[in-house]
Amino acid sequence: MARIRYIQQHVPLERRRELFKAGRYNSLRKSLQVSQEAFWGAIDVPQVTGYRYESGGKIPLHVVQLVRLHWVEGIDFRNLERDDVNGLRQLEWDGE
Numbered sequence: 001m002a003r004i005r006y007i008q009q010h011v012p013l014e015r016r017r018e019l020f021k022a023g024r025y026n027s028l029r030k031s032l033q034v035s036q037e038a039f040w041g042a043i044d045v046p047q048v049t050g051y052r053y054e055s056g057g058k059i060p061l062h063v064v065q066l067v068r069l070h071w072v073e074g075i076d077f078r079n080l081e082r083d084d085v086n087g088l089r090q091l092e093w094d095g096e
Helices: 013-020 025-031 036-041 046-052 061-072 080-086
Strands: none
Touching: 013 025, 013 061, 025 046, 025 061, 036 046
């Protein structure tokens, strides 16, 4: 079984969770000092769509979950394998 890899974040986890739970994706992205293209592209969302989300557009639940896993929890998706995905299902989250 492969191990899930985490990316290093310079913003404290609690702050990332706070911004995420408040739906402040623009503030989360800016605090991480990444461009819209890099932020949304990391989860395979086009920049123009990410811009709409940051401007108040409705975000599909699966995109919200990907933002949380990658940018908040810091999970690196680049080399995930089937066992890793099964492990992700076990993650607990107290989000709404």
